[in-house]
Amino acid sequence: MTLQYDTAEDLAAFTDSLILTRATRHEDWDTLGFQAKAGDQFRRAQIRYVGSGATGDHENDRRTIASQGFTFSNMLLPPGAEGPEHTHHDAEEAFFVLEGEVEVGVHRDGEVVKRTLGYRDMIVVPAGVPRSLKNNGDTDALFCVIIGARKPQVPTYPATSAMHGVTRD
Numbered sequence: 001m002t003l004q005y006d007t008a009e010d011l012a013a014f015t016d017s018l019i020l021t022r023a024t025r026h027e028d029w030d031t032l033g034f035q036a037k038a039g040d041q042f043r044r045a046q047i048r049y050v051g052s053g054a055t056g057d058h059e060n061d062r063r064t065i066a067s068q069g070f071t072f073s074n075m076l077l078p079p080g081a082e083g084p085e086h087t088h089h090d091a092e093e094a095f096f097v098l099e100g101e102v103e104v105g106v107h108r109d110g111e112v113v114k115r116t117l118g119y120r121d122m123i124v125v126p127a128g129v130p131r132s133l134k135n136n137g138d139t140d141a142l143f144c145v146i147i148g149a150r151k152p153q154v155p156t157y158p159a160t161s162a163m164h165g166v167t168r169d
Contacts, residue, residue, distance in 0.1 A: 017065075018065065020049045020050075020063075020064070020065060024063055025047045025048070025049070025063070025074075026047070026063070027045035027046075027047055027076055028045055028046045028047070028048065029043065029044075029045045031046050031053070032044060032045075032046060034166065034167070034169075035084060035166065037166050037167075038084070038162045038166050039162065041080055041081055041082045042081070042082055042083075042084060042162065043078070043081060044075060044076060044077050044078065044081045044083065045075070045076040046073050046074075046075060046076075046145075047073055047074040047075070047076065048061060048063070048064045048073045049064060049065065049072045049073055049074070050064060050065045050066075050067050050070065050071055050072040050073075051064065051065075051066070051067030051070070051071035051072070051073075051147075051150065051151065052064065052067075052071065052151070053071050053073050053145070053147065067150040067151065068150060069148075069149075069150055070146055070147060070148050070149065070150070071145075071146065071147045071149070071150075071151075072144065072145070072146050073144075073145050074098070074142055074143065074144055074145070075133075075142070075143055075145050076140055076141075076142055077100070077102065077133065077134075077135040077140065077141040077142075077143070078135065078140055079135055079137055079138050079139060079140065080134075080135060080136075081134070081135050082132065082133060082134045082135075082162075083132060083133030083134070084132060084157065084161050084162045085105070085107055085112075085130050085131070085132040085157065085160060085161035085162070086130065086131070086132075086157050086161060087128060087129065087130045087131075087157075088125075088127060088128075088147060089127060089128055090127055090149055091127050091147050091148040091149035092124055092125060092126050092127050092147075092148045093124075093125045093131070093145065093146070093147050093148070094122060094123065094124045094125070094144075094145070094146040094147075094148075095117070095122065095123050095125075095133070095143050095144065095145060096120070096121075096122045096143060096144040096146075097117045097118055097119055097120065097121050097122070097141065097142075097143045098119070098120075098142045098143055098144065099119070099139075099140065099141060099142040099143075100118075100135060100137050100139050100140055100141030100142060100143075101116050101117065101118045101135070101136065101137045101141060102116070102117050102133055102134070102135060102141045102143055103115070103116045103117075103133065103134045103135070103136050104116075104117060104123050104125075104131060104132070104133055105131060105132040105133070105134070106125065106129060106130070106131055107129075107130035107131065107132065107160070108129075108130070110160065112132070116136070117143075127148075130161075132161075
């Protein structure tokens with residue numbers, strides 16, 4: 001793709017279209033709201049920047065930049081909140097903690113290994129590996145979520161997940 005700019009104003013407008021500021025973001029408590037059917041502990045907010053993540057259809061969200069190869073959002077996890085066990089079969093997923101602490105569980109064959117991540121800690125979960133999250137602290141946890149696909153497949157929830165059988169309607 002070759003980009004041409006006739007004027008400095010064209011280049012300036014293009015540059016501005018690449019910038020997403022905190023002031024233009026909002027906490028979307030609804031995109032994962034269906035998961036609260038399994039319990040209030042699954043209520044959390046997504047703050048989108050690039051793409052729409054894997055669980056929502058936010059292609060028309062004009063506050064985001066369209067994804068070319070990955071999604072990037074922040075997740076706000078209140079104290080006691082959980083991200084249920086699920087699997088992204090088509091893409092790796094990375095978490096980078098900005099505030100608070102997040103307990104990450106990696107699952108296999110009914111076993112789970114948990115680790116607590118804090119400020120500037122990161123975990124990268126390969127495609128096909130089930131994982132879960134929980135905020136065991138007494139303050140909000142805020143972390144970056146990067147999924148390595150332009151539009152990830154909707155994740156699956158195994159029988160061991162609290163989301164197993166929960167519908168989006």
